[in-house]
Amino acid sequence: MSEARHFKDHHREARLFFARALFAGLVIVLLTGMLILRFFSLQVDHHEDYVTQSDRNRVHVLPIPPTRGLIYDRDGELLAENRASYTLSIVHERVPDLAETLAFLSTLVEVTPNDIEKFNDQLRQRRRPFDAVPLRYGLTEEELARLAVNEFRLDGVEVHAQLVRHYPDGELFAHTIGYVGRINESELAGFDPDEYQRYSGTHSIGKIGIERSYESELLGEVGYQNVETNARGRVLRVLESGDPKPGRDLTLHLDSRLQQEALAALEGHRGAVVAMDVATGGVLAAVSAPSFDANLFVTGISFKDYRELNQSRDLPLFNRFLQGQYPPGSTIKPVVAMGGLHYGIVTPEDTVYDPGYYKLKGSSRLYRDWKRWGHGPKVDFKQAIAESCDVYFYDLGFNMGIDKMHSFGYQYGLGQKTQIDLPNERRGIWPSRDWKRGARGEPWYPGDSLNVSIGQGDVLATPLQLASMVTTIANHGTRLRPQLVASVGGEPRPPITDQVVDVEDYISQLGIDAMAEVVHGQHGTAQRIARGAKYKMAGKTGTAQVVAIAQNAEYDSEALSERNRDHALFVGFAPLEDPQIAVAVLVENAESGSGAAAPVARRVFDAWLLHKDGELKE
Secondary structure, three states: OOOOOOOOOHHHHHHHHHHHHHHHHHHHHHHHHHHHHHHHHHHHHOHHHHHHHHHHOOEEEEEEOOOOOOEEOOOOOEEEEEEEEEEEEEOHHHOOOHHHHHHHHHHHOOOOHHHHHHHHHHHHOOOOOOOOEEEEOOOOHHHHHHHHHOHHHOOOEEEEEEEEEEOOOOOOOOOOOOEEEEOOHHHHHOOOHHHHHHOOOOOEEEEEHHHHHOHHHHHOEOEEEEEEEOOOOOEEEEEEEEOOEOOOOEEEOOOHHHHHHHHHHOOOOOEEEEEEEOOOOEEEEEEEEOOOOHHHHOOOOOHHHHHHHHOOOOOOOOOHHHHOOEOOHHHHHHHHHHHHHHOOOOOOOOOEEEOOEEOOOOOOOOEEOOOOOOOEEEEOHHHHHHOOOHHHHHHHHHHHHHHHHHHHHHHOOOOOOOOOOOOOOOOOEOOOHHHHHHHHOOOOOHHHHHHHHOOOOOOEEOHHHHHHHHHHHHOOOEEEOOEOEEEEOOEEOOOOEEEEOOOOHHHHHHHHHHHHHHHHOOOOOOHHHHOOOOOOOEEEEEEEOOOOOOOOOOOOHHHOOHHHOOEEEEEEEEOOOOOOEEEEEEEOOOOOHHHHHHHHHHHHHHHHHEOOOOOEOO
16 A cells, blocks of 8 residues: 655644734734833933933033123222122022922021022023022122032032122212123013123123123123033033133223212212313213112112112112203303304393393293392393393393204203213203194293293203213313213223314303303302312302292292202313313202302312312323
C-alpha cells in the first residue's frame, strides 16, 4: 500500500494567523495609547512645569544696566551722584511660594507695606523672565548678615550692590535738577521696542527737571551677558558679554554758592529767584521756595511723606519760577515805555499830569495811582519809570492801544515760553484782542489796555519770563534762550539767540538809564538797595494785587489775610556799565517790591559780583 499522504490545514493556519495578528494589534494599540497618554501628560497636564524647567536650563541674555551720568555745577561741585547701595530683590520665577517668602523676609529685614505694594506693582509690569524685582533698597550691615545666614532658605532671593541716585544738596536744587524715580506702568507702556531694550535692567527714570529733560544723555547704553543657567536658575558660566556705556555727564551754568545765597535771601518766605548770565543766557540760580528733599523720591517716597508734601499749604512741590504765573505789576513798565517811544506815541520829553488818578473820557471810573496824591504836574519818561507812575502808563496804554503793546511786549518774551531746557514750563498770559475773544468771548475795552500797561488785569508771567525779559533789556534787545546745561559730556552748548527785538538802540539805552534811576535816583522806588554798593545797578520794582480792591476802597494790609496780600517783585541787572547778571525776584504776599524783593536782588548781585574781600570781580 502506498505511503500515507499529508495535507495542509488551511483553516487552522488562518485561525492561528488571525490570533497572532489580533494580539500584535492589541499590543500596538496599547503601546500607542500609552504613548498618547504620555504625550498628553507632557504637553497638557505638566506643560507649565516643563516649560519653566526648560526656560531655567538654557542660555539666555542678562542685561547690565549702565552707570547714570553725573551732574556738576559750573565750578565742578557734584550735584547728582550715584551711591552704592545694597538692594534686596526677588526673581519671581525661582520662588516656590512668593507669599511665604515675603513673610519670611519680613522677619529678617524691615519690609513695609509700602515696599510690598511697590514690589507688586513692578511685578505686574511687563518685564523679561528671570529679571530681579527690587523689594528693599539701602540694606544695613545687620540686615545683610541676617540674609547671609539664611541664604539657603531663600531660593530666588538676591542681594546685590546697586548704584542709586543721590542728591548731596537735598532741597537746594530739587526744582532744577529734579529727581529720578521708579519706572511706573504708564511710562513702561509708552516705551517703544528700542526704549524697552535701553531700560532693561534699569528700574529708574528721570521724572522732573534736568533729570527728565536730559534723560537720553544721562541714561547711557545697556550692556549684556550671555549666561548658561541650571534648572534652579543659577548662573553656571558667562559665555559672552558686552560692557554697558555710561551716561554722559552734565555741567550746569548753575552756581551752588549763588543758589544758596538766593535761597537764604528769601528768609523763609514763599517765592522765587532767577539769575541769568547776561552774556550767555545761562541760568546762574533758579530758586523756588519752599522746596523738598529730592532724595525722598529716588527709591519710592512713602505715602506719609508724599501726603505731607502734597497737602502742604506752602506747595513745596510746585515750581514757582517755572510754573508759577503771577501778575508782573510794574516790572513790565520799562518795556511798555520803550514801546511808546518806538511807535512814536510819546517822546522822552513828553509829560503827563498826575493828580493821583486817571479818567477815560465819558467814564466816571477812576483808575488810581499807587501814590494817592500823585507824582506831580509834569511826569516824563524817566520819572515815570523811576517813581513807577501809574497815571503816566494809563495814558500811554490808552494812546498806544493793545495791538502795539502786545506786539512789542511779545518780542521781549511775554506770553510765550522761554524754551528753557526744563519740562513743563508755562507760558503766562500777555493779552490781546484775539486772546480775550477766545478766552472770554468778549471784545477788548480801553480799560483793559490801562490794566495791561501796569502789568495787572489779565497779565500773568513766570519769574523765569521776567528774568528773560530784563536780560533782553540789558542786552539792548537781544533775547537769549535761558539754559541750565552748559556742556554735555564735555561738549559746550553755545548760547542761543531766540530773537532780536525791533527796537532802536537809543531807546534801549533810555530804558536802561530810567531803570538806573529806579535804584540810584533820589526818588527811585528801589533807592534803598543802592546804599553802600560798590557798583551801579538798573532795576524796576513791582507790586502785584492778589485780590481785587473796590474802586473807592483803600488797600488795608491788616484787613487781609497774609495769603491775600500783594506780591512783591523786582527785576534788574548789574553792573550798569557792563551788565553781567540779571535777576528776577518774586516774594509772595510780601507787599513791597522795594522793601521785600529788591533787597533779595541786592544780596544776589553782591554774591555774584564781589569777591570775599569785597572787591569787584575782574
